[in-house]
Amino acid sequence: MVRTVLFHELGGPEVLRLEETPIAEPGPGELLVRVDAIGLNRAEVLYRTGQYIEDVREFPGRLGSEAAGVVEAIGPAVTGFAVGDAVSVVPAFSMNDYAVYAERAVVPANAVVHRPEGLDAVGGAAVWMPYVTAYGAMVEAGGLRAGGTAVITAASSSVGLAAIRIANRVGAVPIATTRTPVKREALLEAGAAAVVVTEEEDLAGRVLELTGGRGADLAFDAVAGPAVVDLARALAPGGTLVLYGALSGEDTPFPPMPVMKGKSMRSYSLHEITTDPEGLRRAEAFVTSGLRTGVFHPTVDRVFPLAEIADAHRYLEAGAQIGKIVVTVDH
Structure with missing residues (x-):
């Protein structure tokens, strides 16, 4: 027993x-x-x-x-x-x-x-769950690569912290978001290039400021709900909004067409990659490499x-x- x-x-x-x-x-x-x-x-x-x-x-x-x-x-x-x-x-x-x-x-x-x-x-x-989730969504689904910028919501979660490190690993710039300033320093120590406190700052305006007016290439979102409109505004032309969670508990609208024009929005599930043998093989190799070199850690x-x-x-x-x-x- x-x-x-x-x-x-x-x-x-x-x-x-x-x-x-x-x-x-x-x-x-x-x-x-x-x-x-x-x-x-x-x-x-x-x-x-x-x-x-x-x-x-x-x-x-x-x-x-x-x-x-x-x-x-x-x-x-x-x-x-x-x-x-x-x-x-x-x-x-x-x-x-x-x-x-x-x-x-x-x-x-x-x-x-x-x-x-x-x-x-x-x-x-x-x-594994944090790094494979973030890798699958950001690299495989979102196409994040060197020179890009990623906005990461709920960034103090295990997935959010993994996302920060993955963005840095591929040569992209991670911008973390958090509701209150309590976790700001921890996010900067984890490798975030900047932190946006959403209760105090305008998310889209701050991201555009940080990117010289261009916007982010990827938004990796655990929250969903009405705030996706602001995330969409923060995207550069051709940018992608990837939803992997629904922490807000509210309905998630599709942002207005003038905001989304030339941009894309999709949901993502960890099972997309863990139930695909080749996808899991790539994810395992990516994460193991990061662990071996010390770039990634739990x-x-x-x-x-x-x-x-x-x-x-x-x-x-x-x-x-x-x-x-x-x-x-x-x-």
């Missing part, structure tokens, strides 16, 4: 329960992973509360799509892994089918990457033990973190 986080109804963090469940055996195309650390993501809050893009199929529900650990068993038709390999699980599946909030988890092998040498379990649970805000999973979710919902929240599993 293994300890597994379950929830028997939708609701707040208090619905999460740590219960004993049988250890499953990996089937074809699957691995059994001993979970040592779990990366928390906002998608899990939305799923737990019934606001995610898919509903909970049946109760008790399970959670989690990002973790780090060690391969303990290998299912039929799986190649490229051996028992004892240090690995990370990346979000590439429905939580109705697989979940990693547990001491051990069966996961699809195509959602598992080898953990680079020198990256511990906490780092391995904190690095940013962990706080670590909780598995027994405090409800408190970890409360902290996640409070939104005060800078970087990733990780839960560790004792064995």
Whole structure:
């Protein structure tokens, strides 16, 4: 038996329960992973509360799509892994089918990457979702390249911090946004060329000022809602607005045609790249290269033990973190 986080109804963090469940055996195309650390993501809050893009199929529900650990068993038709390999699980599946909030988890092998040498379990649970999300959206979907400028909203999140570093890695200029000045210095220390405090400054006007009137080539947006109009105004001709989150909780309009003329707007999901074997291969190579050279690194805000999973979710919902929240599993 293994300890597994379950929830028997939708609701707040208090619905999460740590219960004993049988250890499953990996089937074809699957691995059994001993979970040592779990990366928390906002998608899990939305799923737990019934606001995610898919509903909970049946109760008790399970959670989690990002973790780090060690391969303990290998299912039929799986190649490229051996028992004892240090690995990370990346979000590439429905939580109705697989979940990693547990001491051990069966996961699809195509959602598992080898953990680079020198990256511990906490780092391995904190690095992949942020960097693969930002890489896929900015480089693959948004076409960001050297000499470009990227506006990054919610920049103190783990994805936002990864986006800042990726923009710098490809030779682009990252402009970070944050609601209040509290996180300004942390964003500058993370590599932002400039920080726009949206409660105090006009976003579009400030970006145009910073770019000499040209505007940004890319806006990488986690917020959505009415503010997309300002982001569109901040874009240069030919620029792209990529939406990957909806933190505002409000409806997102398509900006007026005079604002959007010659520009494009698209949504982006991490699964676009993690469920594409070639896309994930490119992303893994890009991130591993950055880790090896020290340009990329995980940013962990706080670590909780598995027994405090409800408190970890409360902290996640409070939104005060800078970087990733990780839960560790004792064995």
